[in-house]
Amino acid sequence: MVRNALAEMLIRYRAIEFGDFTLASGAKSPYYIDVKSAVTNPDLLAAVAEAVASAHEFDVIAGVAVGGVPLAVAVALTAKKPYAIIRSSEKSHGKKDVIIGNVKDKDVLLIEDVTTSGGSALYGIKALLAAGARADRVVTVVDREQGAEAALKSEGVRIIPLVRLSELLKE
Numbered sequence: 001m002v003r004n005a006l007a008e009m010l011i012r013y014r015a016i017e018f019g020d021f022t023l024a025s026g027a028k029s030p031y032y033i034d035v036k037s038a039v040t041n042p043d044l045l046a047a048v049a050e051a052v053a054s055a056h057e058f059d060v061i062a063g064v065a066v067g068g069v070p071l072a073v074a075v076a077l078t079a080k081k082p083y084a085i086i087r088s089s090e091k092s093h094g095k096k097d098v099i100i101g102n103v104k105d106k107d108v109l110l111i112e113d114v115t116t117s118g119g120s121a122l123y124g125i126k127a128l129l130a131a132g133a134r135a136d137r138v139v140t141v142v143d144r145e146q147g148a149e150a151a152l153k154s155e156g157v158r159i160i161p162l163v164r165l166s167e168l169l170k171e
Helices: 003-012 043-055 069-078 119-130 149-152 163-171
Strands: 016-023 030-033 060-064 083-086 108-115 136-143 157-164
Touching: 003 043, 003 157, 030 163, 043 069, 043 157, 043 163, 060 069, 060 119, 069 083, 069 108, 083 119, 083 157, 108 119, 119 136, 119 149, 136 149, 136 163, 157 163
Parallel strands: 060 083, 060 108, 108 136, 136 157
Antiparallel strands: 016 030
């Protein structure tokens, strides 16, 4: 799938909305990127999964809860490869694992729905590395172009956006 077609689908399924929004960071924004809701549409979810599965080599695809999980599952089904879930925090009961799935000694590709500062992606990469994975790439459906690329690069991690915010705003 070409990047412009994916941007058009994101717009069609309302992944970008305009108004007055307060982001998780507390910052104000005239637009909100909501890939989580948009990918509840199977056409968009399948397009994202195909774009990632056809362009990247990996042993395991991983997603940070909540936004990365349906993306990781869809890519895993498309690529016929395992997936892993990275919990947003450690459990206080049961096995207490931060990661669900086998990533030890595997080449793991992390997928995110949206990157802004890169904090969630970096959390995911560090969790994967701590679990013994080889992980140095993050695919994001939409990069808001607000520092994630530089933050990840400074940690030796490459970000690969399917669509950049500037491309969505052009559409």
